[in-house]
Amino acid sequence: MGSFPLFPEEASTIAGQTDALYFFLIGVSAFFSLLIAGLVIYFAVKYRRRSDTEPAPEPATGGTTLEIVWSVIPLGISMVIFVWGSSVFFKINRPPDDALEVWVVAKQWMWELQHLEGQREINELHIPLGRAVRLKMTSEDVIHSFYVPAFRVKQDVLPGRYTQLWFHPTKPGRYHLFCAEYCGTKHSGMIGWVYVMAPQDYEVWLSGGAGEGTLATRGDKLFQDLACGNCHKADGSGRGPSLEGILGQTVELETGQKIKVDDDYLRESILSPQAKIVKGYQPVMPTFQGLVTEDQLLQLIEYIKSTGKKK
Numbered sequence: 241m242g243s244f245p246l247f248p249e250e251a252s253t254i255a256g257q258t259d260a261l262y263f264f265l266i267g268v269s270a271f272f273s274l275l276i277a278g279l280v281i282y283f284a285v286k287y288r289r290r291s292d293t294e295p296a297p298e299p300a301t302g303g304t305t306l307e308i309v310w311s312v313i314p315l316g317i318s319m320v321i322f323v324w325g326s327s328v329f330f331k332i333n334r335p336p337d338d339a340l341e342v343w344v345v346a347k348q349w350m351w352e353l354q355h356l357e358g359q360r361e362i363n364e365l366h367i368p369l370g371r372a373v374r375l376k377m378t379s380e381d382v383i384h385s386f387y388v389p390a391f392r393v394k395q396d397v398l399p400g401r402y403t404q405l406w407f408h409p410t411k412p413g414r415y416h417l418f419c420a421e422y423c424g425t426k427h428s429g430m431i432g433w434v435y436v437m438a439p440q441d442y443e444v445w446l447s448g449g450a451g452e453g454t455l456a457t458r459g460d461k462l463f464q465d466l467a468c469g470n471c472h473k474a475d476g477s478g479r480g481p482s483l484e485g486i487l488g489q490t491v492e493l494e495t496g497q498k499i500k501v502d503d504d505y506l507r508e509s510i511l512s513p514q515a516k517i518v519k520g521y522q523p524v525m526p527t528f529q530g531l532v533t534e535d536q537l538l539q540l541i542e543y544i545k546s547t548g549k550k551k
């Protein structure tokens with residue numbers, strides 16, 4: 241059965257739970273399909289008309305007990321499916337806070353993976369065993385979908401926004417990575433491998449060179465190259481708000497609305513600065529749409545994030 245591709249191995253904490261729910265659904269469906277099909281045949285034979293002169297039977301009416309039974313049992317079963325299904329759903333959608341973060345930029349037709357330490361991989365992802373991993377993903381062109389069957393996780397990757405996906409690998413090994421959303425001619429070739437390594441091997445791999453520095457230091461350099469600091473002065477005296485440690489904080493907008501600063505807000509403010517103006521500032525920032533790449537955007541975000549950690 242191991243080579244039968246319908247059942248890839250279970251290699252993440254969520255895989256067993258997803259499979260258990262899946263097999264429960266299959267079991268319930270199979271049980272009732274067989275039960276109903278069997279009863280249809282059994283009753284068709286048992287109550288067949290035995291001769292042309294046999295009178296038609298009286299039609300049955302009512303049967304309160306029966307009606308209650310066939311309402312309450314399905315209700316019970318569907319509530320079990322609902323509660324069980326939503327508990328797995330919430331687990332899949334709530335990454336733990338201490339997860340290792342990796343950025344994913346999808347493009348026709350490859351996966352680019354960026355570690356915070358600076359390593360950049362194409363169609364390969366190296367991660368340590370025993371730690372949850374959270375991917376923050378975006379696309380440079382069309383919709384793709386990041387799919388690792390052995391982890392039982394799949395998430396669409398959309399242009400213009402960040403989606404996330406997390407998993408906690410439970411076995412070292414090499415696992416298939418697929419694009420699961422048709423994205424053009426070479427969609428079928430948009431595949432790769434996820435390598436789950438022993439933590440010490442991962443450390444060795446990680447130290448194997450990130451020539452250009454961490455994402456945050458590259459973002460720092462870019463911040464200077466683009467002269468962002470001319471307006472976004474750290475002490476708040478500039479024409480734009482200070483960005484020091486702003487990630488995760490709540491800011492009040494011109495409209496009076498209060499929002500929490502996250503990756504998506506930073507991204508939007510770089511590409512469409514007029515969209516959400518912080519209270520007390522003028523809408524003077526030019527757009528950087530077309531001037532910064534997806535890779536540079538996430539470097540800037542990591543830099544802004546790092547200014548909060550220093551303190």
Ligand code: CUA
Nearest residue numbers: 384419421423
């Ligand atoms: Cu990318 Cu299919």
